[in-house]
Amino acid sequence: MDKLSIRYKLKEGEVQAVENVSFEVNERDVVGIVGESGSGKSTLAYGIMKLLPSNAYFKNGRIYLFGKDILKIPLEEIRKNRWKKYSMVFQKSMNALSPVHRIGDQIKEALTIHQPYLSQDEMKKRMERAMRMVNLPLRVLKAYPHELSGGMMQRTMIALSLINDPKFVIFDEATTALDVVTQGQILDEVKKLVENLGLTAIFITHDIGVIAEICNKVAVMYAGKLMEFGSLKEVIYHPLHPYTKALLKSHPDFLKPGEEIKGIRGALPDPLKSFRGCVFAPRCEFASEMCFEREPEEISVEGRKVSCFNLSEVSK
């Protein structure tokens, strides 16, 4: 991803949903994207999948997927590969499944379209394997979506996204609605896939705990901008950006009883308005005059990226 900007055209003006974001995801990487709601995480994911709504457009930048610039590949080819080579688990699985088809048929459809040479038996085997992976009983295959609970549908979506053994999967808040045990089980399964099959994944979530559990790289986003990017250890254990620090402070951890939690004052800026300076400055406790004047440039050292002026002060 190179200097990617995505904007939404609205009646009231243009929304800068993603602004100059660049980072790399290598094979076998599991990258976590954290940020508050409205920070552009999902837009980014839709952009990579080329699934953006019609009022969105790519302002500038490039997305390379498996070495190819996806903005230049014809849609037909993307459609062929989507689901097979790369797939995505959506946030609202209830809306992603068809209410009038059985779950089994829906999963089977994904198989027949992309791998029509498989025998019926083989398909059945694959479907059963996928169901076991996400810890669902086989009877779910015969059920309609309305018969399932939200958690079960979410798991069905995850099974569906993994059925064609994709090389790259985006999980957009995929485990947020699930119970801890199920979530843990799915994270374990994804870990196994990464190790055994060389899966690459992007995890979009606002739960830092999940990120710490599964990812090896973390991107922190705020109001469409990349605040910090680096390996898990660096970002979570030695955060540089004040926003990352504040996020970590607001997350209670049961292994550290007695520690206080602190919220971040203020709210996300209005995405319709353009502003000067750093987007986080109004809510930042380290903000200096300069932060309101100019926008900080991205400082990049050994694969780690931070955009902030007051790094020396913050790290004290």
Next chain:
Amino acid sequence: MKTIEVKNLKKYFPLRKLGKRYYIRAVDDVSFSIEEGEIVGILGESGCGKSTLGFLISRLERETEGDVFFRNQKISGTLRLPKDTRRRIQLILQNPYDSFDPRFTVGESLLIPLRIHKIGSHDLERKRKIYEYMEMAGLSPATNYYERYPHELSGGQVQRLSILRAMLLKPDFLVADECVSMLDVSVRADVINFLLNFASLSKTSMMFITHDISLGSFVSNRIIVMYLGKVVEIAKAKEIVKNPLHPYTRILLSYSPVLFEKRKKIPIKGYVQPLLEKPKGCRFFQRCPFSQKECSEIDPKLVEIEKGHLVACHVVS
């Protein structure tokens, strides 16, 4: 004085399947009590009956069997409570946008309960009180927020207002049902701190229903862990985290994601399945990695293992 005492509370939901009658045992024989000013966390996966328990205690749902006492006064058996008792028990729900009428300004929504319970002699006085609370909640200037509609405010702000609406009535007991799980982490911390401040100021007891162990142990003094309608463990929040005894609690803890430590997960089989038939033994038996022979035959009772630490498990006791 005990603010809430629950004795052998049961709630069965009837279900018809293939002409046969079944019951879903949402809450099955639950007993515990909440002291004055105490915050008790109810922890469990979805479908374990924690929300039903909340509704039963706040008297929005009729029980099948058992008793609920509020300050030594029996409130079970009927849903018609004296107005004053209704005022003393308040509820905060998960989705703040659903608990405010979209056609009313938030100010009106806050004013109505005060009118109903005749707090303050006239509307001007009530309004002043609302302003005062709003400023305390960090919603200032209050006049600015009073005239707004719920959809104009952010989730964190509306949730703060719904806490405020409950607190305006000076309740003795508050049920908070997943009250921050919809909010962003950055906002969540503020709302939690605000709720705790308010509760400690007016010495309100609270039942904090959540599925998030980190949050539950941060907020509560004591934690009750539920599984399929049964209480499986009760202990001080610190005890639950440091020294969980019931296999289910241990599994839950091992699965919850944490930032600073890599732990080993305890493997678990199967998934939560609602029980239609009354089970003979322990409900967790089939999924439990430590299960013994007697687990499938006798339903374990809650036993006090250490002082204040109760567990329902054959293997532990």
